[in-house]
Amino acid sequence: MKMQARAALVRVTEVLGEAAVRRDSATLAMYGADMTENAPGQPEAVLRVANLEQLTAVVGLAGAAGIALTPRVAGTNLGGLTIPSRGGWVLDLTAMNRIVKLDVDDMVAVVEPGVTFQQLKDELDRHPRKLTIGFPLSPPDTSVMANCLLDGLGNLSLRHGVMGEWINGLEVVRADGSLLRTGSWALGVPPFARAPLPDLTGLFVSMQGATGLVSKLAVQLWPSPNLRERSFAFFGDLAGAMRAIRELPGLDVLDDCGALTWPTGKMLLGVAHPRERDPAEPEVFLYLDIGAYDRELLRAKQATLRRYFAGLRADGVKVEDPIDIPTLVRLDPRLGKFAEFPTRLDFLLDHPDGGLTWVGTYGPMSQFRDGAARGTALMVEHGFAPTIVARPMKGGHFGVLRFIEVFERKSDAARAQVLALNQKLADMALELGFVMYKTPGWAVARYQSKLDPGFKRLLGEVKQLLDPTGMMNPGRWGLG
Amino acid sequence: MVKVRVLEPERMSLPGLMLQGILERARSAPSSRLRGEVLVDADGAQVTLRFGDQLVEITRAPAVRPVAVVRGTLRALLDAALGRGRVRAWLAGRLSVRGGPLTLLRLLGALRV
Numbered sequence: 001m002k003m004q005a006r007a008a009l010v011r012v013t014e015v016l017g018e019a020a021v022r023r024d025s026a027t028l029a030m031y032g033a034d035m036t037e038n039a040p041g042q043p044e045a046v047l048r049v050a051n052l053e054q055l056t057a058v059v060g061l062a063g064a065a066g067i068a069l070t071p072r073v074a075g076t077n078l079g080g081l082t083i084p085s086r087g088g089w090v091l092d093l094t095a096m097n098r099i100v101k102l103d104v105d106d107m108v109a110v111v112e113p114g115v116t117f118q119q120l121k122d123e124l125d126r127h128p129r130k131l132t133i134g135f136p137l138s139p140p141d142t143s144v145m146a147n148c149l150l151d152g153l154g155n156l157s158l159r160h161g162v163m164g165e166w167i168n169g170l171e172v173v174r175a176d177g178s179l180l181r182t183g184s185w186a187l188g189v190p191p192f193a194r195a196p197l198p199d200l201t202g203l204f205v206s207m208q209g210a211t212g213l214v215s216k217l218a219v220q221l222w223p224s225p226n227l228r229e230r231s232f233a234f235f236g237d238l239a240g241a242m243r244a245i246r247e248l249p250g251l252d253v254l255d256d257c258g259a260l261t262w263p264t265g266k267m268l269l270g271v272a273h274p275r276e277r278d279p280a281e282p283e284v285f286l287y288l289d290i291g292a293y294d295r296e297l298l299r300a301k302q303a304t305l306r307r308y309f310a311g312l313r314a315d316g317v318k319v320e321d322p323i324d325i326p327t328l329v330r331l332d333p334r335l336g337k338f339a340e341f342p343t344r345l346d347f348l349l350d351h352p353d354g355g356l357t358w359v360g361t362y363g364p365m366s367q368f369r370d371g372a373a374r375g376t377a378l379m380v381e382h383g384f385a386p387t388i389v390a391r392p393m394k395g396g397h398f399g400v401l402r403f404i405e406v407f408e409r410k411s412d413a414a415r416a417q418v419l420a421l422n423q424k425l426a427d428m429a430l431e432l433g434f435v436m437y438k439t440p441g442w443a444v445a446r447y448q449s450k451l452d453p454g455f456k457r458l459l460g461e462v463k464q465l466l467d468p469t470g471m472m473n474p475g476r477w478g479l480g
Numbered sequence: 481m482v483k484v485r486v487l488e489p490e491r492m493s494l495p496g497l498m499l500q501g502i503l504e505r506a507r508s509a510p511s512s513r514l515r516g517e518v519l520v521d522a523d524g525a526q527v528t529l530r531f532g533d534q535l536v537e538i539t540r541a542p543a544v545r546p547v548a549v550v551r552g553t554l555r556a557l558l559d560a561a562l563g564r565g566r567v568r569a570w571l572a573g574r575l576s577v578r579g580g581p582l583t584l585l586r587l588l589g590a591l592r593v
Contacts, residue, residue, distance in 0.1 A: 234555075
């Protein structure tokens with residue numbers, strides 16, 4: 001370690017306290033890796049940062065000493081985004097977990113990076129006015145801020161789009177240690193929206209921490225319906241399910257909708273390595289979520305859905321009416337994983353093979369059927385169960401198509417095999433117009449030659465402007 | 481308590497896996513007099529239930545000489561397990577059963593959560 005870096009570490013230890021600075025090999029190894037196939041990194045220290053003052057001090061010290069900073073909360077993203085590609089300090093932000101403000105009248109929450117989905121839900125549940133946030137299919141202890149900043153999705157994304165769009169404003173620690181606020185917040189008024197000021201929030205969304213460290217997020221909340229019915233419909237084949245995924249948003253009765261192929265269902269029911277499908281069994285489970293203000297509206301929506309499914313059957317699609325989840329739970333409690341959110345999909349996260357990765361993409365719904373079919377073929381060809389999740393987003397303007405793999409994380413051969421598959425899946429997806437979100441470094445490398453030159457140039461200039469020394473999560477988007 | 485074992489779970493169909501859950505949670509253990517193979521056909525996906533001494537095995541291997549056959553849509557089978565609309569499903573042709581009356585009675589008891 002260079003003398004300057006050593007001195008910075010001494011100084012940062014004075015600022016944070018010894019207990020908050022970890023350099024033991026077990027901690028460095030844990031923070032240097034994740035559950036994906038991405039190669040581990042080698043951080044020089046892990047710093048547990050507890051508040052804004054500490055964060056600005058750390059950024060100032062790192063900047064002066066030329067030390068790379070990688071922010072991290074749960075570390076469960078599947079893009080390898082918290083792996084420190086160029087060493088330096090990993091900032092564990094889990095202790096920055098204050099819900100700074102919950103404004104139920106204006107339906108906005110201001111949260112620090114460590115606030116989790118479960119924490120926010122618990123807080124929202126305490127208020128008489130029922131509000132909610134969209135919950136991703138990631139564990140309850142994942143960061144609300146991280147999912148918003150990385151343009152992730154949640155179970156309200158069919159109605160409201162990616163969670164990056166729900167950001168009303170940000171407070172950011174810049175590379176020089178200064179602070180800035182975006183959205184209406186920039187005028188000192190509550191963060192009610194990003195409009196009508198110039199939208200600088202976008203400089204920090206999907207940038208993977210490469211332009212600044214966000215210390216506060218103002219995020220939109222949504223009314224929670226009084227009544228909710230979640231159900232599953234079993235589809236005989238992928239084509240029928242993909243048709244439904246495209247058409248269902250047009251009914252305007254669903255809050256959420258997602259297709260899961262047969263391996264997911266079998267893993268949910270305890271099969272670690274589903275290998276074979278009986279051609280006569282359902283190929284896809286369609287998850288459906290209806291919310292309503294009162295029972296009359298709920299019944300009307302249920303009736304619309306039943307008519308839609310009857311129409312599908314009349315057209316020869318092999319599907320029966322949806323079965324509500326409480327009924328399925330009576331048959332097998334393991335099916336309750338989709339009953340309440342946030343939820344922990346332990347059959348994936350705690351898989352005995354230890355590795356979990358994906359090619360998660362956003363793209364045009366007109367290409368869903370082809371994308372799912374070609375992805376299935378590629379996965380089978382490479383010896384993987386075709387585990388696919390597809391969901392319409394933002395009223396059906398686009399959708400998410402994910403190809404998920406579990407693999408033996410400790411095996412180099414398995415990691416290489418899954419990376420080769422993921423690269424093929426990403427290439428195939430891009431051909432059809434699907435772009436990876438929470439984009440891993442290997443995918444960014446593949447996108448480089450295809451990026452619009454003007455976009456690429458401006459991206460580099462933005463990075464240079466906001467992070468001239470390249471200390472902020474270097475390597476992301478091929479920058480720094 | 482009866483033990484339920486899925487043979488070759490990595491090859492087992494969804495109806496077979498759901499039958500495992502149903503048998504494990506059934507209101508009553510299968511009668512000791514229920515013995516032999518039962519063929520269950522859910523929309524064409526066939527599984528065999530082998531009732532033995534304190535053990536039920538679920539397999540995709542075909543039943544050789546089944547003591548009972550239950551056929552139906554997956555939905556009708558699940559409804560039947562919940563005690564819902566068996567007669568209506570049977571009348572509508574969505575559920576059919578074949579076998580000796582006593583065997584069927586014992587079987588339906590073992591498949592009712």
